[in-house]
């Protein structure tokens with residue numbers, strides 16, 4: 001704790017002139033959470049004894065993966081020139097999948113600390129987040145972090161940052177979230193340069209919901225930023241979009257543990273608890289007002305997060321299906337971006353089609369389902385949303401290749417993104433090659449500093465969601481960073497490739513791919529299945545087809561599997577045991593037409609690498 005920390009936790013300040021609302025924005029791993037931890041410790045809101053790394057990242061997965069998923073708001077008292085200020089810090093996630101959380105947090109602030117790793121310099125999400133902050137008219141404080149690192153080159157990157165946002169290189173503050181160096185100066189700068197919030201204290205109450213979290217014990221905790229008026233405990237509040245009313249059971253600020261207060265006034269950031277059990281009733285972006293004196297105009301909301309990537313989740317043990325439903329229902333309470341509906345598959349049985357914000361979101365949800373709910377799951381290959389128009393002018397939205405309409409197709413359009421890739425200039429060639437292989441078109445490129453380049457590509461999202469980032473990282477030895485944003489749809493020559501076993505399509509393996517890549521996908525899947533499916537008593541053709549046209553074929557030759565072959569003569573009970581065992585094994589077999597396929601074969605085929613994408 002700094003000797004300057006305000007020893008006694010002050011009551012929530014109601015004078016907006018003494019409030020500063022800010023957030024920290026940075027590229028992933030540039031040290032936001034570590035800096036936030038240090039601020040908590042220096043301002044004394046978390047004692048040195050209670051301090052643990054990544055105090056604000058509460059989910060186990062967040063801590064293990066070292067990433068921030070849910071944003072959190074914390075109030076810290078800080079004294080400067082004889083005044084005690086309330087600094088409300090809103091931590092933001094850095095990964096592309098969670099950009100929508102960043103923009104919510106930004107809308108609740110007047111300023112942002114733009115944090116850049118002094119050994120890495122500006123990265124793709126530094127730029128993306130900076131543009132978001134500028135769009136929200138925030139005051140930007142540029143800061144170089146990790147200056148304790150031997151590899152840090154603060155002079156070079158201070159110049160780079162100053163070049164980017166204007167100003168002088170020597171004004172860029174240098175800190176270390178790890179050692180605490182420079183953090184007190186940074187807190188002073190927050191007070192001095194970020195404007196105090198403005199609002200009308202006498203107007204009807206308007207509070208903006210910027211986060212809504214489900215807590216097993218307290219129900220939904222709604223995080224709000226007061227814009228006008230005030231809210232008090234026991235008051236009846238109204239959500240402006242739905243006109244639903246609730247009583248405020250508790251109101252307070254996180255400091256960082258929830259601390260009830262007498263209310264929230266203009267400019268303050270805090271939480272509300274109303275006993276609501278579902279986050280959808282307390283929607284992020286909605287405006288809270290009072291029932292007695294309601295405001296007439298709602299605040300500008302946020303665009304709702306839209307699922308971009310779909311995948312089928314199936315329990316490996318079919319009897320887990322009800323548990324999977326229950327687990328998804330529970331996760332949905334705290335994650336409004338997760339969508340799902342039941343679906344069935346010939347190969348995998350009963351499961352759910354789930355929509356995610358991106359691949360990381362998918363990974364996190366499956367990991368939480370497996371870990372927190374003890375489920376064993378198999379996920380089908382991720383797919384994006386296609387709009388298919390048939391020859392008779394019917395339009396179908398396809399999130400699962402098996403819904404792809406048969407018959408004549410007039411057009412298929414796919415979601416496109418604007419991708420920005422930042423990398424050292426030596427890697428430009430290899431990045432261009434990768435992007436072109438993924439149907440990207442170059443929109444331009446520019447230098448950032450002297451030795452790095454930002455490339456802008458227009459690309460199909462479907463080409464990015466699988467393994468693009470892994471390939472990008474390995475081709476650039478980890479130096480490239482990626483950010484992307486959706487820019488609408490575009491018609492493309494896409495076809496559905498089916499994989500047939502003895503003439504019967506196996507739904508889980510159907511894929512929508514570009515016509516040029518259809519052959520490679522067909523060959524890969526038929527070869528892979530040939531290795532995985534055991535021989536049957538008859539020959540089994542494995543084919544890949546576009547409509548009725550076969551584009552690749554393998555076959556599994558016939559074999560009679562006689563488990564009794566080795567048991568000549570001897571004990572009848574032994575024979576019976578072997579036959580019983582064979583029956584057991586058959587239970588886990590799935591029938592595709594006449595072909596018996598062990599479920600493991602499906603799972604292995606689905607979890608294989610999708611390297612087809614690079615082969616042509």
Ligand SMILES: Nc1nc2c(ncn2[C@@H]2O[C@H](COP(=O)(O)OP(=O)(O)OP(=O)(O)O)[C@@H](O)[C@H]2O)c(=O)[nH]1
Nearest residue numbers: 028029030031032033034067068094146176177178
């Ligand atoms: N040497 C040094 N390491 C640091 C410093 N700040 C952070 N780190 C390390 O950098 C890594 C990333 O830090 P985090 O604070 O988790 O990064 P983040 O930006 O919060 O990451 P996300 O929450 O995933 O966006 C961790 O291994 C930290 O220990 C610093 O000032 N000096």
